[in-house]
Amino acid sequence: MKEEILVVFIGSSHPQAEKSYSNIEAKVQAKRPEMKLRRAYTSKVSRDRLAKQGIQVDSVEEVLIKMAAGHVDHVSVLPCMIFSNSACMEMMADFMIHGEKFKDGISMFRVMLDLTADYEIFANAFFDAVIPPERHPDDAVVLMAHSASDQFSVLGMVLKQRDNNTFITTLEDLPELSTLREELKQAEIKKVYLIPLMMTAGIHVHRDMAETMCQAIEADNIKCIPITQGLGENNRIAQLLANHII
Numbered sequence: 062m063k064e065e066i067l068v069v070f071i072g073s074s075h076p077q078a079e080k081s082y083s084n085i086e087a088k089v090q091a092k093r094p095e096m097k098l099r100r101a102y103t104s105k106v107s108r109d110r111l112a113k114q115g116i117q118v119d120s121v122e123e124v125l126i127k128m129a130a131g132h133v134d135h136v137s138v139l140p141c142m143i144f145s146n147s148a149c150m151e152m153m154a155d156f157m158i159h160g161e162k163f164k165d166g167i168s169m170f171r172v173m174l175d176l177t178a179d180y181e182i183f184a185n186a187f188f189d190a191v192i193p194p195e196r197h198p199d200d201a202v203v204l205m206a207h208s209a210s211d212q213f214s215v216l217g218m219v220l221k222q223r224d225n226n227t228f229i230t231t232l233e234d235l236p237e238l239s240t241l242r243e244e245l246k247q248a249e250i251k252k253v254y255l256i257p258l259m260m261t262a263g264i265h266v267h268r269d270m271a272e273t274m275c276q277a278i279e280a281d282n283i284k285c286i287p288i289t290q291g292l293g294e295n296n297r298i299a300q301l302l303a304n305h306i307i
Contacts, residue, residue, distance in 0.1 A: 062165060064135040065097045066306070067124055071148055072102025074110035075263035081293025082261070085141055088296075088303035096137075099124050103148040121152050125159040125167075135165035141260060141293070141302055142172045144210045170305045173298075174212060180219040182301060188223055190297040193254060193288065201226045201250040203241065203278075204258040205270050208233040226250070229258065232269050242281055252284040261291035 068086055072078075082100070090098050101121045102108050108118050119127070128136055138156075140149055149172065156167045174180055192202055204220075206213070206229065213229055220227040226248065230241040245253065255275060257266045271287035278285040292298045 062134045065133050067099050067138045069101045070141045072104040072107035073261045073263040074107050078261035081291040085293050085299045088299045092303045092306050122155045129162035136167045138169040144212045145172050184219050186297040200252040202254050203228045206231045206258040254286050256288045260293040
């Protein structure tokens with residue numbers, strides 16, 4: 062049977078994003094060295110921006126068409142996303158349209174945080190390998206996501222059980238930032254480590270988090286230290302995704 066792995070990212074045109082993508086792909090390839098690995102981005106905006114730079118990255122549908130033309134029997138898909146989101150749902154439409162072209166079909170592995178156990182495993186890796194070792198227990202750790210997710214309550218609960226000075230906020234929901242600032246002041250926090258809850262460190266991390274959000278926090282006389290590294294750049298986190306390949 063001819064089987065290949067399709068690694069799907071949302072996609073980013075920021076140069077640093079490639080560090081996350083390459084790191085994750087290396088872990089995936091090590092997990093299945095005998096299989097060819099292909100990449101796709103779900104974001105048309107990112108694909109178009111990269112195309113203007115002379116960099117061609119396929120959509121999920123485009124890769125599936127190429128795989129079918131190459132007589133692949135089975136496609137294993139790894140969605141390299143933290144939570145299940147609209148991009149995952151959109152992929153399902155491509156699978157339904159093109160799935161019959163593959164003799165043994167298409168199977169999709171889980172996103173990083175799916176089952177209850179995933180949250181505990183992530184928390185272990187996050188506290189051990191993502192939070193800077195110099196961070197003092199009295200310092201807050203704030204994770205910044207792009208947009209709100211129903212799974213935030215689960216992740217927040219798991220993190221709070223480990224460390225009460227952990228918080229989650231979002232980039233798109235501005236009231237969340239106001240709430241966060243109040244919570245930090247009430248907790249008498251003097252220093253914050255701001256960490257992206259994102260696979261890559263693109264423009265949102267470097268501009269919106271490291272500049273805009275940090276400035277808002279520091280306006281409350283709280284020192285803000287932005288960690289401008291996507292979670293996918295971290296070996297422990299990248300391995301979590303690769304471990305979903307069975």
